[in-house]
Amino acid sequence: MRIFFFILTTSIAFAQPHPSYWQQHVDYTMDVKLDVKNFRYSGTQELVYTNKSPDTLNRVFYHLYFNAFQPGSEMDVRSISLSDPDQRVGSRIGSLNEKEIGYLHVISLAQDGESIAFTEEETLLVVPLAKPLAPNASTTLSMAFEGQVPKQIRRSGRNSKEGVALSMTQWYPKLAEYDPEGWHTNPYIGREFHGVWGNFDVKLTLHKKYLVGGTGYLQNPEEVGHGYAEKTKKTKGKNLTWHFVAPNVHDFAWAADPDYIHDIHKGPNGVALHFFYKNNPEIIENWKRLQPDTAKLMAFFNRAVGAYPYKQYTVLQGGDGGMEYAMCTLITGERSYPSLYGVTSHELAHSWFQHVLAFNESKYAWMDEGFTSFIDALGEQVLNKDYSAFDGSYRSYRGLVKSGLEEPLTTHADRFDTNRAYGAGSYSKGSVFLSQLGYVLGPEMLMESLRQFYEAFAFKHPNANDFKRIAEKVSGVQLEWYLNDWARTTKTIDYAIKSVTPKDGKTEVVLERIGAMGMPIDFGVLYKNGRQTVHYIPLQMMFGEKPIPEAWKTEKDWAWARPTYTFMIDAPLHELEQLRIDPSGFMADIDLTNNVFETAEGNNTPKE
Ligand SMILES: [Zn+2]
Known part of the structure; x- marks a missing residue:
């Protein structure tokens, strides 16, 4: 049992990014039509790219993630050559036929009206710019693209196991990130997140019986209806256009299904929590119960880390497990309640740790x-x-x-x-x-x-x-x-109690560092009369100490290179019941058998 003492203090903000920090900016405008019968879509994308870097850029790259879902792709080959493949992928990509594969192709591309040539290299598009992009300059890249939604294998896809028609993640040509480390042109092999911060304006047109949820704020609820608002505007034809706007995000994801139930639950700070799940009698009760719990989780993360900054968060049944996206998540929905709660908690927490603090997932997974x-x-x-x-x-x-x-x-x-x-x-x-x-x-x-x-x-x-x-x-x-x-590194922590010896009416303790990694030591002492105290031994290279309770005693520093450390307990050995390295259990010592010394009969030597 480990209890993490969770204490709230008032924040004094003095931390800032390094003054030389910079990041690129992008504004996407997309208009996409989807044919729900054959799972093909086509669209246009206008992208205004602002170069905030100190470098002149001669080319840019886009991710074309859906091309990974083709037999022989890097994702396919990698999956079948790993000794412990992800069961969701396995060898499934290799068995996709022409109608089931995914693809995403750019048909035309122009920079500020001037047509440019490009090369598709599986999941990346390489684009030499017609005109170099100078620092602090912007350029407009206009493209037409077409895609096919793959049979659902990993994260995105059509017709999931649970019958969700469209899990649309990693679905559009996405500009690769250029940052102080350079370009991040990661092919889509397994893991994918790193994108340019910016704004999205997305119009999705598809059959009107489909409900759509995902990233962004719906701009035309009275045209759409479907639980967003009362439908007061008439629409013609069999299709409906959904218009979403998402400010300050680095990705855009959505899901759609004709049989979704759509609920809205009021979350903390007026955030609207949307839930989309299949009209399946076996899951409805769990998905209703999830709604107030999601609000509680959001309130907790707000308190623990900082306020969720958007006005909406959406939990969608879809995908193949759970995956976080901007302002939303796709999770599978046919689960026990603890599992449904657990996956929602994890994916919601990613809103802080990925979708606001946008780590480069490839480097900082x-x-x-x-x-x-x-x-x-x-x-x-x-x-x-x-x-x-x-x-x-x-x-x-x-x-x-x-x-x-x-x-x-x-x-x-x-x-x-x-x-x-x-x-x-x-x-x-x-x-x-x-x-x-x-x-x-x-x-x-x-x-x-x-x-x-x-x-x-x-x-x-x-x-x-x-x-x-x-x-x-x-x-x-x-x-x-x-x-x-x-x-x-893969260095590990292993500290041991080497010896405990009576000395002049006191007790001498010798500790040993066996593992290569150094740590400060909390050394717990339990007296026979029930008293407990901790001797705190800072690691010298900390050049500082943690705040400790008054009852604890701070010992002199332990310099890492020294393999042993000796200190005294101000009591005779016969008064002591138990001595323990790290009573909290939060130090990841890999061998706990040598951390305890007990003076009980027959057990008074350190364990090997
Ligand atoms: Zn995660």
């Missing part, structure tokens, strides 16, 4: 999934009094270490040798990064760091160092050692 998993677990603990909410991440991380498959968290998300190393690394070790940092800094400093990080980097692309710098400013503790060893 462990921040995207890890920070989300952490705040999700904290919600479990605070809202549902589940005091084992953090246990799973520690168990999973230790299992990964034992498996020998662990790779550094900084591994590119698509380049992990196994899905297990990616999954247990990003979700579990990434979550432990924060919960264990709560042990290093104290929970108040950790939560304050998260809040200031959110304030400073909302609607930006923060990286690991941005968070580290803010946590250092908030806590006064140096953290390069922590970020470095935990995220960039």
